[in-house]
Amino acid sequence: MRALDRKLLRDLWRIKGQAAAIAMVVAVGVLLQVMMSGMITSLEQTRATYYERYRLADVFAPVTRAPQKMLDRLADIPGVAAVEGRVQGGALVDMAGQDLPVRAQVLSLPEWRDPWLNDVYISEGQRPRAGRTDEILLLRAFADAHGLGLGDVLSATMYGSKRAFRIVGIAQSPEFLFTTAPGEFVPDDARFAVLWLNADALEAAYDMKGAFNEALLSLERGAELEPVLTAVDALLDRYGGLGAYGLEDQLSNRFLSEEIKGLTATSSAVPPIFMGVAAFLLYIVVSRMVSAEREQIGLIKAFGYTDTEVALHYFKLVVFIALAGALMGCLGGVWAGRGLAGLYQDIYHLPFLVFRVEPSSFATGIFISVLAAMVGGLSVLRQVFALTPAVAMRPPAPADYSRSGAITASLKSWLDQPSRMVLRRVMRNPGRVFGAVLGIAAGMGLSSAQMSVMSGFDEALDTTFSVIDRSDVTVTFFEQMPLKAAFDLAHMPGVIEVEPTRGVSAVLRYGTETYRGSVTGMVDGAHLSRAVDADHRDIPMPASGIVLAKSLADTLGVQAGDTVTVEVLQGRRPTLELRVARIADTLMGAPAYMNIDALNRAMGEPGRISGAFLRIDPDAYRAFFKEIKDVPSVAGVTRKNDARLAMKKLMDEGAGTMRYVMALIAGIITFGIVYNSARISFGEQSRDLASLRVMGFSQGEAAFILLGELALVVLIALPLGVLLGFGLSYLVAAGFSTDLYQIPTGFRADAFGIAGVAVVLAALISGWLVKREIEKVDLVATLKTRE
Template sequence: MRALDHKLMRDLWRIRGQAGAIALVVAVGVSLLVMMSGMLQSLRETRIQYYESYRLAEIFAPVTRAPTPMVERVADIAGVAAAEGRIRGAALLDMPGQALPVRAAALSLPRSMVPRLNNLYLKDGRLLAPGHMDEVVVLESFATAHDLALGDHLTATMQGSRRDFQIVGFAASPEFLFTTAPGEFVPDDARFAVLWMHEEALAAAFDVQGAVNEVLIALEREANANDVLAKVDRLLDRYGGQGAYLRKDSMSDRFISEEIAGLSATSVVVPPIFLGVAAFLLYIVITRLVQAEREQIGLIKAFGYTDFEVALHYFKLVIIIAVIGAALGCALGLWGGRLMAGVYQSVYHFPFLVFRVEPSSFVTGIITSVFAASAGGILVLRGVFRLTPAVAMRPPAPMDFSRTGALNNRLRRWLDQPTRMVLRRILRNPGRIGGAVLGIAVGMGLSSAQMSLMSGFDDTLDLTFGVIDRSDVAVTFFEPMPAKTAFNMAHLPGVLEVEPVRSVSAVMRNGRQSYRGSVTGLVEEARLNRAVRKDMSDITMPTKGIVLARALADTLDIGPGETLRVEVLNGRRPTIDVQVAEVAETLLGAPAYMRFEGLNAALGEVGRVSAVYLRVDASKMDALYAALKDMPTVAGVTQREDARAAMQKLMDTGAGAMRYVMAAIAGIITFGIVYNAARIAFGEQSRDLASLRVMGFTRGETSYVLLGELVVVVLLAVPLGVGIGYYLSFLIAAGFSTDLYQIPTGFRPDAFGAAGVAVLLATVVSGALVRRDIDKVDLVETLKTRE
């Protein structure tokens, strides 16, 4: 082994603590990149494979009642590869121990039990037996939420009639990766069920014998989806067609698409921030390491080694540290990704989910780490290489403080000698101290931004269910009800206040741009279900026109004053043109609002009510639920607290769970920065500290000289870290925000205070570790010149 390689091994062992801390900073940045990119790739591929394996339809065409032969006519449309009809109905389930009924979708299975499209993944039990019309297969996620077992019985209300069913199987379906009750925004496995039944039994329950009320369509590979949609709508219009829509517009696929889009945005925005911070910190650390090696560099050059050989020696040092960190990061990323894959599989109900990482993610992490380390070495070695060996072997000349005598005299009067030594060292090395301050500030900024993000998630919940939705119970109806419904609701047990809402499903179009969603009509000065902006100010419902959320307006490429075409998919399915009155920044979803009276007038249905929001006396909740159960027009009842719990689960799983991982990583980086600063300062001053001990300074005074500098650096870094964290929080929040929800950002004293306390704790721990090394210093060995 060459002499320089021997020195390299000794140097790595000598600075093993610093090298380990640097490698850990690199590792956490690389692990985040590997984990998020791998998770994103795995989700995308798993969804594609699941959809293809179980033949999820590409077009859904709901219809009031279409004769069965019409399915063959749909199949004959150019571009259609396959078509299948089915019956779909709504039901209410009475679950033991629950006062509220649970909404359910009932779907028919053909006699063969193997649908051509939207096939089932049977997880337990069996499919329906021929002739047993009282058997059902239940969505497995709902069964798990209610601890249902094979052989259990369910009581369901369909079309006003109560029926008893026996559970014979549990199944999953690519159609129901997320389960959301009609009219609700947040998915909840416990509050929405799916039942698969015999086609004959369901046809009898909903009086659609010889007909279907939904057509599922698969497209040929080169088919034009929009052309097929138009032809299907024309064909089914006479049978009460409600507007065919693509798979991407179904609620389940929309949710999983939003989750993937959110994870994609997060993986684009957040890992580069962490890797950038790690690269910057690596540069600072390597710079100070090489500066500390100045005398050794001069000695090596004096022995005849060329600049290239010296450079290669130090590049080996930094590259070994960077590669070790990157390799550790790749391993941690794989381990963390597999753990996250289990979380995603349970949340999204995939039957399989294999975590796989593209080789490019590993290559990116390693190249970034090596580049950052190399850049730091080049910048500092460039200055050292200009020196002759004789000059390089001498310590750098100290700054001239001869004109600060008056200041020194004043300091001598008020400060003791160790404190003056700390201040002189800081003043004589402003660049190095500035780098340390900036490094710790960036680490604290990263931590505070993550804590601010976590507070933002909590604020979204509080604002949604404390400011926007201030009702106790929401009641939805199977169909629009007359105006007197709200009056009747006010006389139910315990009801203190009633607020009606009109909502219609619609396709909104602006030229070639379209969006399938809903238009909600709110009463003037709504109190229980408000429309608010991001700053929590009320959105005033215009007398005429429509208010669009910014996300929806951007999708439709439309602004205030322009005309929006709204194709209503309910009832008589009118098409109305309405002027955009305002585009508002909202927190949740992509809503479209109109005034209650204005929407009904545009539809030609004065006073119709789709749902009501109720404020209720808590002591009479049970009596209210009993009354609502006996109302056949009620499609569902939702408690605000249940909706809040469901949204909390949504934000704490999937892409939202990444914020906890990144908060932990930010904490590790912060500790690594502070510890590195302390270790490097100790390495630079070890001979000086040993000299102080020889001159009679106590161990405590010697430690004070070193750690006092660290304390000053940290105190200077904290306010700077607050500013960095404030601006980082906006960037990271933008990465986590989706069309489903926006994460509010701003100055959060609790988040920044917690990050500051974390930095101070890291300082205390790092100081204690370094103080232990100071006490163990061998004075004679340290004062010797290192070869």
Template sequence: MSPLNHKLLRDLWRIKGQAGAIALVVAVGVSLLVMMSGMLSSLQDTRETYYERYRLAEVFAPVTRAPLNVLDQVAQISGVASVQGRITGGALVDMPGQALPVRASALSVPRYQASRLNDFYLKHGRALDPARTDEVIVLDSFAQAHDLQLDDTLSATMNGARRSFWIVGFAMAPEFLFTTAPGEFVPDDARFAVLWLNEDALAAAFDMKGAFNEALLSLERNAKPEAVLLAVDGVLDRFGGQGAYLRKDHMSDRFISEEISGLQATSVAVPPIFMGVAAFLLYIVITRMVQSEREQIGLIKAFGYSDFEVGYHYFKLVLVIAVAGAGLGCVLGLWGGRAMAGVYQSVYHFPFLVFHIEPAPLVSGVGVSVLAASAGGLFVLRRVFALTPAVAMRPPAPMDFSRSGAMNERLKSWLDQPSRMVVRRILRNPGRLFGAVLGVAVGMGLSSAQMSLMSGFDDTLDLTFGVIDRSDVSVSFFETMPAETVFDMKHLPGVVEVEPTRAVGAVLRNGRNSYRGTVSGLPANARLNRAVDKDMADIVMPETGIVLAKSLADILEIQPGEMLQVEVLQGRRPVLTVPVASIAETLLGSPSFMLMDSLNRELRERGQVSGVYLRVDSDQLPALYEALKAMPSVAGVTRREDARAAMQKLMDTGAGAMRYVMAAIAGIITFGIVYNAARIAFGEQARDLASLRVMGFTRGETAFVLLGELAVVVLLAIPLGVGIGYYLSFLIAAGFSTDLYQIPTTFRPDAFGIAALAVVLAALVSGWLVKRDIDRIDLVATLKTRE
């Protein structure tokens, strides 16, 4: 081993504390990159494999009722590879011991052939007997939520008639990765069921003999999707077509696509922050090492080593730390990716998970960490090349302190000797102080941004289910009902207040931008379900015009006052052109609102309602639920508390769970930065501290000289960290917000207070660890000149 490599090992052992802290920062960044990349590729590959294996349709075309021979016309459309019709219908499942009926979707299974499209994975049990109409296969996640077993009986109300079925199997399906009831945004395994029945049974229940009410299509490789949609709508319009749509607009696929998009945004934005912090710390370490070893550098060059050899020696120090951190990060990323993959598999109800990590994330993780570390080290190596042996072996010229005499005299009057030493060191090296302050502030900023994000998730729930939605129970109907229904609802047991609503499926277009969603009709002066502005004040519904959620306005790239095209997907399917009246702040979904009377007038359907919001006497809830069960027009009943609990579960899993991981990582980063700053200061001043001990300073006074500077760094870093964290919180919240929920970001004193407390605690622990080394310092060995 060459002498320089011997020196490299000694240097690494000497700065093992700083090197370990920096390697940990690098490891965190690489592990995030590897873990997120692995989860991202696993989700994408699993989704595509699942869709392909069970032939999920690429186009869905709901219709009121069409004869089966119409499918032949659809099959002739250019670009259509295959087509299949099926019967779908709503149902209410009466679960024993449960007050509320459970909303369900019933789907037909072809009698004598396997489904060409939208097949399902039979997890337990057997296939349906074609000769029987009283058998059912149930969605596995719903069965698990209610502990259902094979051969149990299930009672369901379909089209106003009560029917009983034998459960013969439990299934999973790619179109139900998220189990969300039609018209709702919050998935809940316990509150939504999917039932697969024989085609004859469902045809009899919904009067669909020889007909279908949904066409499923797969497309040829070079098909033009928009052209196919137009052609399908042209064929189905006269049978009550409700607008064909692509797979990407299916609620289940939209959920997982938003999750994947969130992971992509986070994997791109977050790891570079940690890489930048690591490069900055390495820059500080190597800079101070070169400053303290200038005499050794001169001596090495005097023995004949070239500038390149000496520079490469210090560069290898950077590489060893970076590669060690990257290697640890790859291992942690693989472990974390496998752990998170299991969480995603359960959340998205995949029957299998294609988990793998491509070599690219591992290579890029190591490469990026090395490049980031090299960027910090190369700036320092210029100083190594510039040092000639004669200059390097001379001690550096002392600083000019002639102008600080007056200040010293002032300091003597109110500071003791150790305090004056701390102040003078700070004033003589402002650049070094600024670097340490910036490093600690960045760590605190990361922590405070994560704390703000976690509070933002809670605010989304509080504002959605406390300020915007103030109802106790919401009721939806199978079809639109006359205005008299509101009067009937007022006479149900325990009902204190009734507020009607009208929901209409529509495609909203602004130029090339479009969004398939729902226009919600609200009554004037709505109280139970409101549209609010950014100050959470009521938005008065205009007589003409539409109110868009901010997230929807961003998707459509439209401002108040501009005209919006609304293609209604039901009834006469009119195309409306309405002005955008204002922008609403909604944190759940991307809804749009109109005055209910204006919406009904545009549709030429006076006084129609599709649901109601209820404020209820809590003591009368059981009686109310029994009354709602007996109403054949009721499609679903949702308690606000159940919806909130389901939304909380959604936010605590999947991408939402990453906020806990990132918060923990930010805490590790903060401690690593503070500890590294303390270790660097100790490495620099070890000889000076030993001299103070020899001169008669106590251990406490000696430690104060070193740790006093750390205290000043922390105090200056806290306000700067507040500013950095405030702006970082907007960036991170934007990465976690999706089309389905948005995370609000405001200044949160509690979040920044906790982050500041974490920095102080990290400083105290780091100070204790460094003070322990000060107390153990070998005065003779430290005061010797290192050869």
């Protein structure tokens, strides 16, 4: 082994604490990059494989009722590869021991063959046998939520008729990665079921003999979606077509796509921050080492080593630390990714999900970490080239502090000698101090941003389910009902107040932007379900025009006063040109609001409702649910508290899990940065501190000089960390926000306070660890130092 390589190993052992801390910073950045990129790759590949293996449709075309012969005409559309017609409808499932009826979607299966499109994966049991009208497949997520298994019997009300079914199979489907009841935006496995029956049984139940009410289409490779959608709508219009849409607008797929989108945004933004911090720390460590080893560098060069060989020695040190951190990050990323893959498999009900990292992810992580280390070290290596043996072997010239400012007489009279020494050191090294301040502030900013987002999740829940939605129960109907249905609800047991509403499926367009959603009609003075502005004040529904949620307005790129095109997909299917009257600060979903009378006039269907919000006496819940189960027109009943719990569960899983991971990592990195700052400061001042001890300073006074600087750095870093955290919170919130929910941002005193306390605690622990090093300083070696 060459002499310089042996020196390298000794140097690494001497700075093992700092080297390990810097390697951990690098490791965290690489871990996040590998884990997230691997998770993105795994989710994308699993989705593609699952969709292809079970032939998930590219186009969904709901219709009121169309004859089977229309399937052949749909198949003749250019670009269409396959067509499948099916019957689907809503149902209410009566669960034993549960007062509230469970909403369900019922789908038909061909009796004598596998479906050409939207096949299902049978995880247990078998498909319903041909000719059997009482056998069903049940979605696994619902079965697991209620402990149901093969042979169990379910009672369901379909089209006003109550029937019993026996479970013969447990199924999973790429169409239902997330299970969300029609008209709701909160997925909940326990409150929504999916049942598959033989086609003949379902056609008889919904009076669809020889007809279908949903067409599924797959496209040829390279076929364009929009011309196919236009052709499908033209063919099904006369049969009550409700507007064909592509897979990207299918609700379950949108959930998964938004999750992948959020992971992508986070993976591209956060790891570089850690790499930048690592580069800065390496710069400080190597710079201090070169300054401390001037004489050694001079001797090495005097013995014949070239400038390149000496510089390469220090460059190896930098690269070794970076590579060690990168390798730890790669291994940690695979380990963490596998654990996260199991979590995502449960959340999205995937039959398989193998965590896979592309080799390019490892290469990228290692390359970026080494590149960051090179950036941090190369600027220092110029000092090595500049040192000649004669100059290096002499003590360095005293630093010129004439321009660094002086302590005023008033401060001198107020500060004791150790305090003045601390203040002078800070004033004379502004660049180094600023770097330390920036590093600590960056760590605090990451921590506070993550905690701010956590608080934002809770605020979104409170605002939606306490401020915006003040109802107790929401009732929806299978079809549009006359206003009399609201009066009937008002006479049910325990009902205190009824607020009717109407939801209409529609496509909203503005310029080139489109959004497939719905328009909600609200009564004048609505207060059980409100549209509110940013200050949570009611937005009165205008006599004409439309009110858009902020998320929807951002998607379409519209502002108040603009005109949007609304293509209604039901009833008379009018196309409306509506002025945007206001922007509502709705945090859940992306709704659009209108005055219910104005909406009904535009639809040409006055006095119609699709549901109602109810306030109910808590003591009368059981009687109310018992009676409403027998109302054939009711498609579903949602209790607000159940929706809130489901939403909280959703936020705490998936993206929610990632925000907890990020908060933990940010906290660890904050401690690493503070500890490194303390160690670097100790390394720079160890000789000076020992000299002060020789001159008569006590251990406490020497420790005060070192730790006082750290305290001052932390004190300056705290307000800067608040500013950085405030800015980062907007970026992080934007990454986690989806079409389903938006995370509110703002200054949250609790989040920034906790992050600040964490920094102070990290400083105290780091100070205690460094103080132990002060006690070990060799005073005799210091007296022998030639200066």
